[in-house]
Amino acid sequence: MTSATATATAAPMSAVARRIARRGLVQHLVATDETALTETQALLATLPLCATGRVFIEVPDASWIGPVPVPARMTVTWLDRSARTGEPGSGRACRRGVALARAVTAWADEMMCADDDETRVFVSGGYLGAAEIVDHLAEHLGRAPGTVHTPAEYGLV
Numbered sequence: 001m002t003s004a005t006a007t008a009t010a011a012p013m014s015a016v017a018r019r020i021a022r023r024g025l026v027q028h029l030v031a032t033d034e035t036a037l038t039e040t041q042a043l044l045a046t047l048p049l050c051a052t053g054r055v056f057i058e059v060p061d062a063s064w065i066g067p068v069p070v071p072a073r074m075t076v077t078w079l080d081r082s083a084r085t086g087e088p089g090s091g092r093a094c095r096r097g098v099a100l101a102r103a104v105t106a107w108a109d110e111m112m113c114a115d116d117d118e119t120r121v122f123v124s125g126g127y128l129g130a131a132e133i134v135d136h137l138a139e140h141l142g143r144a145p146g147t148v149h150t151p152a153e154y155g156l157v
Helices: 004-011 015-023 034-044 097-110 127-139
Strands: 027-033 052-059 074-079 121-123
Touching: 027 034, 027 097, 027 127, 034 052, 052 097, 074 097, 097 127, 121 127
Parallel strands: 027 052, 027 121, 052 074
Antiparallel strands: none
């Protein structure tokens, strides 16, 4: 294959991707529910001001939603269980961990697709949601379970 052919078939890299690659920024994925919100806020306070990434917080209802200090380049997404349904087509209420697992796995499938992905992953909250997220990252994205930070008592690593 000639270099002209290789150039023609290579996917173009966006300007943002080039800047991130030059800076060597590592994104963060933080997932939790209301049971570990205090610990998650402590974790977020330790991140550098230049940290990038996403924070997903699942809560029972909208009364839990409020400001969470995060670095400027991070986005917080609140997942209100009372406004969501359970398993598709079941008509049931959303159980704890379901909304979190759905959101995190969808985000990871889209954003953690590179072979050399170095996203730092922190998962806390309920065991079932955390286990589903860790399993998805390992089975579908080839992520070593030891690279996903979870509470030690869960035994997921």
